[in-house]
Ligand SMILES: Nc1ccn([C@@H]2O[C@H](COP(=O)(O)OP(=O)(O)OP(=O)(O)O)[C@@H](O)[C@H]2O)c(=O)n1
């Protein structure tokens with residue numbers, strides 16, 4: 001059994017504030033998306049890679065990724081991350097396990113991929129996450145409402161891995177009820193299906209705002225890249 005991964009890359013990178021989609025920014029002379037795709041290309045359990053891309057970036061992405069033989073298709077993304085992923089999910093060949101991973105997370109480790117895949121085979125739904133380090137407050141109109149117990153708070157990441165039929169069902173139901181979530185697990189949670197967690201690492205950052213590029217440099221330095 002192997003898995004298929006969907007990599008949404010059709011965002012705009014507004015919070016990064018650069019002149020182009022952040023997945024094309026370069027790290028060590030290669031675009032972010034190249035680093036991300038290479039993690040899955042190198043994983044022996046990954047059988048196929050599908051990406052969601054902006055219409056005007058399809059040609060660029062095709063050229064950039066032409067050396068990766070596991071890349072089986074590019075679909076046109078939508079106006080939200082969820083729509084970009086659903087567009088891919090609707091066209092990929094049925095498989096046992098499907099993972100979803102943000103193009104903007106180029107530092108996912110092989111250990112996390114292996115743990116997630118093994119857990120997804122044994123369970124229906126599993127995501128990568130790390131415990132929050134800070135104290136989190138719920139604030140209303142500039143005033144603290146309450147302080148949730150930090151022991152139950154986790155910062156969730158991608159990859160998120162699911163049995164294919166379950167994820168498809170979750171996306172179909174979300175579309176029917178016009179539910180928009182900020183991650184894939186939230187769509188599965190709505191079905192009442194338990195979603196497990198694999199403890200990932202703090203290097204698996206999403207490049208979201210400009211300071212994340214400094215963290216990216218530090219992670220690469222640590223890894224000797
Ligand atoms: N309509 C969208 C929005 C996001 N994404 C992808 O989803 C991942 C996570 O999204 P995020 O970090 O929010 O990226 P952007 O939407 O590009 O960023 P911003 O919200 O700052 O514009 C990214 O790899 C991004 O390319 C996508 O495929 N389609």
Ligand SMILES: C[C@](O)(CO)[C@H](O)COP(=O)(O)O
Nearest residue numbers: 081102156157158182183206
């Ligand atoms: C899926 C995700 O990466 C988990 O942290 C995140 O929720 C994506 O959301 P964003 O609002 O598009 O950054």
